[in-house]
Amino acid sequence: MDEIHNSDNTLRSRVDGYGFDRSDDQHAEAIDKFMASYLSILARRASRWNNLLSSGERISKNRKLKRFCRKGIPNEHRKTMWMLLSGAEEKRKANPRTYRLLLDSQKDERVVETIALDFYSPGMEAVRAEQELLGEIIRSVSSLFKIESTMLLIWKDRELHDHIQEVGVQWCLVGTKWFMCLFADVLPTETVLRIWDCLFFEGNKVLLRVSTLLILQNKERLMACNNFQEMVAEIQEVIKNPKSLNCHKLMKHCFKKLGSFPTTRIEKMRQECLMRVGEQ
Structure with a gap:
């Protein structure tokens, strides 16, 4: 049988729009509801991409194309654009x-x-270095990066970073699969593709943006954890937060709420983390 029942007794497919099995996905119903509202956005973006690609202009990396990629590449153009951007x-x-x-x-x-x-x-040194880098970004997000939204005032100190460490959770336990699998089989398929649209244009710091937002937007729940077991379990749950299921808002917030991630500064921090990991 190719269909299963939702909680309201309506039917949904066992596979998503890309052919992946989701019969065991407890969030499939919520994702379907989001996708129903997301279709109009997809149609609007497809129209703009069609105009861009049919204009005869040479496709090159510029601010306009970056903006287009951040808002999502239509599926019918992903093969061409990923090959070009990469x-x-x-x-x-x-x-x-x-x-x-x-x-x-x-x-x-x-x-x-x-x-x-x-x-x-x-020893997975490169992955561990990215995890350490994620911790450094969260610890110093307000002092290193330009904050453009007053909503981020609650992140102006090291409170969340220090609390995670105080209960005994090291950053090498956070997000291993996020970095190794580029969020594949971690977040919903549509969200993963939106991340990859930006990854091919802007490089791996996009993974750090998404990881940072996943942690920070769950600050209240993480701060409520009182021990190692609770914290590890809650960190594993951040990807299931309803905020993470809406790929359009998630990617918008990654860029609007976190401000600038200067490549030079990020790379300097990465090298420092690599050296620390290598000394362990």
């Missing part, structure tokens, strides 16, 4: 047969091992 299309054209030749050639195990020694090394 630089993969340029490399494919310059070396049209390279990918096939590499697939068919004998693999150099030393190269494979070198690639794996970063995120997927036994």
